Amino acid sequence: MSFLGFGGQPQLNSQQKISAAEAELDLVTDMFNKLVDNCHKKCVQASYNEGDLNKNESSCIDRCVAKYFETNVKVGENMQKLGNAFGGAGKF
Amino acid sequence: MSGEEGSKSASVAGNAMKKPGYTNPAFKAMGIPPLRLPSRNWMLFWTVLTVSVSGIVYDKHQQKKITQKWCKVVEPLSQRKLAVHEKPRKITVFIAPPPSDYLDTSMGIWRRYVKPVLYSSGVDYEVFTEEKQGLIRVEVAERIRELRRELIKHEAELRRYEEEAKLWNRCKRALSQGLNQLKSKEEIDEEKEKLLALKFKAEFDYKNLLGVFLNNPRRDLEVVSEDALVSNPTMAGGVICIGRGAYKEYMDGLHEGILGPLSPAKENSSPKEEVSQSASLVDHELETEEVTKPLEDSTPAPTSIESTKDEITAEKTDSETTELPKPIPKPYISPEDYAQAKLPKELTSGGTIREFGSDVPAIFHQPVLVLPMPNLVGFLNIPERIYRFYRRRYAAEAFCKATSSCVLQKIRPFEPSMDLDLAKFEENDWPKKWIKEGESKGSEWVRELKGDDRVLSKLSVFEPSLTESTDFKDE
Numbered sequence: 001m002s003f004l005g006f007g008g009q010p011q012l013n014s015q016q017k018i019s020a021a022e023a024e025l026d027l028v029t030d031m032f033n034k035l036v037d038n039c040h041k042k043c044v045q046a047s048y049n050e051g052d053l054n055k056n057e058s059s060c061i062d063r064c065v066a067k068y069f070e071t072n073v074k075v076g077e078n079m080q081k082l083g084n085a086f087g088g089a090g091k092f
Numbered sequence: 093m094s095g096e097e098g099s100k101s102a103s104v105a106g107n108a109m110k111k112p113g114y115t116n117p118a119f120k121a122m123g124i125p126p127l128r129l130p131s132r133n134w135m136l137f138w139t140v141l142t143v144s145v146s147g148i149v150y151d152k153h154q155q156k157k158i159t160q161k162w163c164k165v166v167e168p169l170s171q172r173k174l175a176v177h178e179k180p181r182k183i184t185v186f187i188a189p190p191p192s193d194y195l196d197t198s199m200g201i202w203r204r205y206v207k208p209v210l211y212s213s214g215v216d217y218e219v220f221t222e223e224k225q226g227l228i229r230v231e232v233a234e235r236i237r238e239l240r241r242e243l244i245k246h247e248a249e250l251r252r253y254e255e256e257a258k259l260w261n262r263c264k265r266a267l268s269q270g271l272n273q274l275k276s277k278e279e280i281d282e283e284k285e286k287l288l289a290l291k292f293k294a295e296f297d298y299k300n301l302l303g304v305f306l307n308n309p310r311r312d313l314e315v316v317s318e319d320a321l322v323s324n325p326t327m328a329g330g331v332i333c334i335g336r337g338a339y340k341e342y343m344d345g346l347h348e349g350i351l352g353p354l355s356p357a358k359e360n361s362s363p364k365e366e367v368s369q370s371a372s373l374v375d376h377e378l379e380t381e382e383v384t385k386p387l388e389d390s391t392p393a394p395t396s397i398e399s400t401k402d403e404i405t406a407e408k409t410d411s412e413t414t415e416l417p418k419p420i421p422k423p424y425i426s427p428e429d430y431a432q433a434k435l436p437k438e439l440t441s442g443g444t445i446r447e448f449g450s451d452v453p454a455i456f457h458q459p460v461l462v463l464p465m466p467n468l469v470g471f472l473n474i475p476e477r478i479y480r481f482y483r484r485r486y487a488a489e490a491f492c493k494a495t496s497s498c499v500l501q502k503i504r505p506f507e508p509s510m511d512l513d514l515a516k517f518e519e520n521d522w523p524k525k526w527i528k529e530g531e532s533k534g535s536e537w538v539r540e541l542k543g544d545d546r547v548l549s550k551l552s553v554f555e556p557s558l559t560e561s562t563d564f565k566d567e
Contacts, residue, residue, distance in 0.1 A: 032304075055180050055214030056170035062179075062216070 031072060039064035147482050154485040159205060162492035163212040166499045170214030177313035178321075182216040183330045183498065184455065186228045188338035190467040191522045191537070195223055197467055198334050205491035206332065206463070213499040225535060226420035228338055229345040233424070235455060236349025242448050243438040317452050325444040325453035326552045330498050335465040336518040337537045343512070344423065344536055346456050350547050351433035352425035423536075430544040456547070461498040461554040463491060464515035469523060494556040502558035506551035512541050514553070 012020070043060035044053070053061070113128030129135065174180060187202055189195040199221070210217050222228050299305040319328035333339040425433060439445060445454040466487065468477050480487075522538075530538040 050173070052173045053176065054171050055174045056212075058174045058176075058178075059180050059214055059216050 035065060035068045038068065151482055151485050155204075155488040158485060158488045159208050159492055162209050162496050166209060166213035166496050169499065170212060172214075174214075174318075175313075176310060177315050179315060179317040180214060180216045181318045181329060182218060182452075183210065183332060184458075185217055185219045185332045185334065186232075186338045186342055187219060187221045187334045188225075188228060188341065189223065190335060190465055190469075191337070191526045192469055193467060195221060198465055201463070201465060201491065202334055205488050206334070206495045209492055209495040209499060213496075215499060222338075222341075224420060225337070225537060226341065228341040229348065229423065229536070230421055232342055232345025232455065233349035233352065236346065237352075237354055239445065239447060239454055240349075240436060240438055241354060243445070246448065247438065317450055319453065320446070320451035325457035326459050326503050327501055328453045329455075329458040330501075330554065331455065331458055331460040332463065332495070332498060333460060334463045336462070336515040339460075339462045339515060340537060340539075340541050342460070343541055343543060344427070346551075347427070347430055347544060347547055348423050348425055350439060350456065351430055351435070351544060352423070356421065356424050427539070427542040430542065430547075433544075435546050456550050459498075459501075459503050459552040459554050461494060461556075462514040463494055464518045466518060466521055468521050490556070493559055494554070497556040497559040498554045500559060502555050503552050504555045504558070506548050506553055508543055508545060508548045511551075511553055512543055512548075 039061050042064055043057050045057070111128050113126035115124075115126035119126075130138070185202065185206070187195070187198050189198055202219070207217075220228065220231055299311055305311040322328050331342065333342050444457055446452060447454060466480065468480065527538050
């Protein structure tokens with residue numbers, strides 16, 4: 001009944017489930033790596049005078065991560081909206 | 093004939109009056125006309141233009157230098173180390189718009205003079221802004237009430253635990269001897285299994301399986317705020333109020349939270365009083381529509397209590413999604429009743445009251461800094477405004493100095509006789525018409541600030557005059 005638009009999600013077998021989980025893990029790892037990259041570039045000084053973070057760096061990282069997540073969520077929501085709009089247009 | 097001659101002679105005289113100016117053959121060869129001073133009117137024009145523009149440029153330049161100077165002063169603080177499990181000191185900033193003006197004006201001051209200093213000192217900050225009178229008061233009061241509620245809950249839980257422990261011990265002693273003999277060994281094993289399963293479930297954590305924490309030796313460190321580590325509560329955190337109005341609301345909120353009841357009082361007062369109370373919810377533009385709204389809401393007594401309660405929670409969660417401005421909850425206690433109100437039991441325990449979870453000292457233990465926000469509005473004030481515009485560097489110096497006194501923690505105890513009037517001179521700038529309208533509507537901004545000694549004795553303030561740009565030394 002899914003072609004009418006109110007069928008439930010198609011049943012997945014375990015192989016598909018695993019691949020979906022893998023894709024999700026990939027996505028999360030990718031985001032995490034990007035986040036670490038960006039915030040490191042932005043906040044941590046490249047001269048590496050000390051092993052520890054100082055206050056400026058840690059609060060910078062704090063803000064950077066918060067902003068990154070917020071942006072990520074917002075972009076994701078928008079993309080989903082877009083996707084829904086397209087999906088809705090494609091359906092009968 | 094004679095007329096023509098006259099005009100000719102005049103033009104000749106005009107040519108003669110024109111000064112020859114400076115030139116030399118080389119200039120002539122290049123086609124550069126003789127250099128001479130422009131006429132009187134042009135001279136006036138250029139002088140006025142240069143003076144006014146250069147005044148602005150100079151002022152801006154000085155402002156920048158001043159801000160940089162104070163950023164440099166506090167910079168050593170940000171170079172200190174911070175362990176990965178620690179959170180830096182956090183300062184709460186309350187910003188209110190000036191009377192008959194927009195929030196942008198005060199945000200400008202925050203962005204230009206206060207934020208850079210805070211940023212370069214490496215402290216964390218939380219900004220709370222309002223577009224309408226009363227939001228800051230509600231926020232502060234609600235924070236304290238929440239803390240009080242948790243304190244009461246915590247105390248009750250402690251008592252319950254104690255009683256339970258007593259009862260449990262008695263039961264256990266009585267039963268253990270009899271029961272152990274009755275139970276077979278298998279049953280005990282089963283129970284053990286169940287307990288182990290429960291334990292496994294309770295202790296299950298993804299950190300033990302995957303992720304960046306997997307092989308991190310410091311993963312068991314709990315995140316702790318720097319504010320929670322200091323023993324003297326006045327050295328923790330801090331509050332900055334930008335503008336006299338924000339300060340008034342902050343103080344009202346403190347009193348309301350500490351002395352007021354935990355839930356809004358029942359409305360059995362006469363309708364006349366209701367008018368005056370609800371009128372304090374007027375926003376800065378003092379629109380008349382806003383006043384009528386809370387009035388309509390407040391007529392049925394029991395429902396309105398619920399609705400205000402809902403609004404408090406709603407205010408926090410969806411401040412941006414609401415399109416219709418909601419009426420701001422009335423204060424739970426009026427300044428006249430401060431003296432009669434009792435200090436709540438949960439706050440009199442002595443010592444410092446700390447927030448649950450974070451262990452940070454409560455907001456009334458943290459010192460407060462008031463930044464006066466001089467802001468003139470109106471057509472007739474334009475000369476004074478221009479004068480101030482050209483002298484903004486002095487204001488910048490004051491703002492930056494005050495902010496660094498907050499960062500460097502120059503603290504003294506609160507003195508009720510003079511500290512209630514902090515930044516009071518700012519009220520001279522407030523438009524007379526606005527004040528009159530506010531008085532007729534019972535706005536809390538135009539009311540005289542009243543405090544209660546029991547509350548005020550808990551407070552302390554940052555003193556900008558104790559700061560010197562040279563006195564900071566990193567150890």
